[in-house]
Amino acid sequence: MAIIEVFLGAFLTLLLDKMASGEWLEFLRHEGIHTQLSNWTNTLSQIQVLLTDAEDKQLTNRAVNLWLDDLQDLAYDLDDLVDDFFTEALRRKLMSEQPQASSSKVWTFIPTCCSNLRPSSVMFNFEMRSKIEEINTRLRNSFEQGSKLYLVKIIGTTPTPTTKTWQRPESTSLIDEPHIYGREHDQSKIIELLVRGDESSHSNVAVIPIVGMGGIGKTTLAQMVYNHETVQKHFDLKAWACVSNEFDILRITKAIYDSVTSQTCSFNNLDHAQVQLKQALAGKKFLIVLDDVWNNKYSDWNVLKKPFSDGAQDSKIVVTTRNRDVARMIGAVKLHDIEVLSAEDCWSLFAQHAFENRSIDANPNLVSVGRKIAEKCKGLPLAAKALGGLLLCKERDEE
Structure with a gap:
């Protein structure tokens, strides 16, 4: 091979x-x-x-x-x-x-x-x-x-x-991994921040940024939290919006509205769209995930967050970003830094994609080569999945 x-x-x-x-x-x-x-x-x-x-x-x-x-x-x-x-x-x-x-x-x-x-x-x-x-x-x-x-x-x-x-593909709230490795502690910490009340806050809505380099698994962690049973029960409404490079306020507003109402926002006017979203969120305890935020312009953030102000106490917004300046701009009190995977967790993730459900115990040479490849991923989940997937495709081609 x-x-x-x-x-x-x-x-x-x-x-x-x-x-x-x-x-x-x-x-x-x-x-x-x-x-x-x-x-x-x-x-x-x-x-x-x-x-x-x-x-x-x-x-x-x-x-x-x-x-x-x-x-x-x-x-x-x-x-x-x-x-x-x-x-x-x-x-x-x-x-x-x-x-x-x-x-x-x-x-x-x-x-x-x-x-x-x-x-x-x-x-x-x-x-x-x-x-x-x-x-x-x-x-x-x-x-x-x-x-x-x-x-x-x-x-x-x-x-x-x-x-x-x-330009990365648009993310969704669905998890596409059969098993997530090395993120149990991160998941518990974020869930604790989500469900814990903050009486000292002067706003009904608190922001929790997940910060880390590209490919480190911020989106996957947000998906884990978003779909957790505890979080499902805690909030009245949930919404997921992929932001990425272009911070289009109207597009993001409509995506959040569509998610919380299960209806399509027909307005192409920002004022009408934000009024509709504000009414949908009013009095509700909501969770909104804004995935992959790059824009650190304070004025843009101030416009986007206007419809959130009438939400119920302890509503939360999770923001995933590579940029700590974004986290500071949105006024978050606490940041959650996500670290690279351990060598063993990175190997497990690589093997999950490279070998699927097949046993590799009988092929020590394949394991040895696979571990060397996983080591070069340096704990980055994206690299482990990409390299593992390519190795799987190569094996299938040669079967």
Whole structure:
């Protein structure tokens, strides 16, 4: 079974999606290295479409097999470099938000425009420039080597991401996992926040943000909570709305109305739609889930929340977001940060998708390879499901 090609195809897809994230593009522009992102994306995309042909030839061509091994090492190293950039971007963001310790007071006299000259930043820039040059050379060599091996570009079998922001499919409140791993504590904590009253609140409606990086399982956790029996009994009305990149207030308002009334809102005027929603929620204890919120404009949030004000005491809104600024903007008192899965939970999720209900105890080699792939998912449920699903498809094709 040519597992390495399955893994590389999925791994490169996930890596390209990560590199296309809007969360760090501003950091790259500030560092003057955003053009590297475009170069990496273009080269990886060209390499990616060679993988199908490489799969067919690697069994009979030793050079192709060695090329795939080198490409796998390169993909790992590039992923590590991207993680380094994410970490540095987060470090600088935290530094800009928090006062420096007394030992660092001298830096407060340096203009903001020169803040990237702090000692740690200078060292980071020096080390990263060297790593970038190395990655650039290895990427060029890998693509050139693939071309010399006469590998054919086969389009249509492997998705080719672009540098545009990925538009994810719209989420729903339904859970599509037979078993959820590693989220029992998170589920209990969110349910406690939902059903517990807050007499000190000056508003009838409290907001609970679930915060975490893309692919970490925020939507799945929200679905678990939304469908839990305790939550079902506690609220009079429930609504689910997928927000995603475009914060269209009218669309979101109509989606909430449709959900709580089981009717279709026929108004295409925001005022009429919000009046209808306000009447539907009045005096009811409701739960509204706003999934995948990116917009952190306070004025937009103020308009969207107008119909919620007449809801009964202890109504709740759950917001899933990658951005802590969104959580702060909506005035949430407590944030719930969701962490990556443990190695064992990540393996269990991967195996659930890769092997379905089949026993793999009789094939220790398959287990060993599967665990290595799951380890590279770094605790991200989305990666575990994507890689597991691709391995399952590959096995079915070869049966």
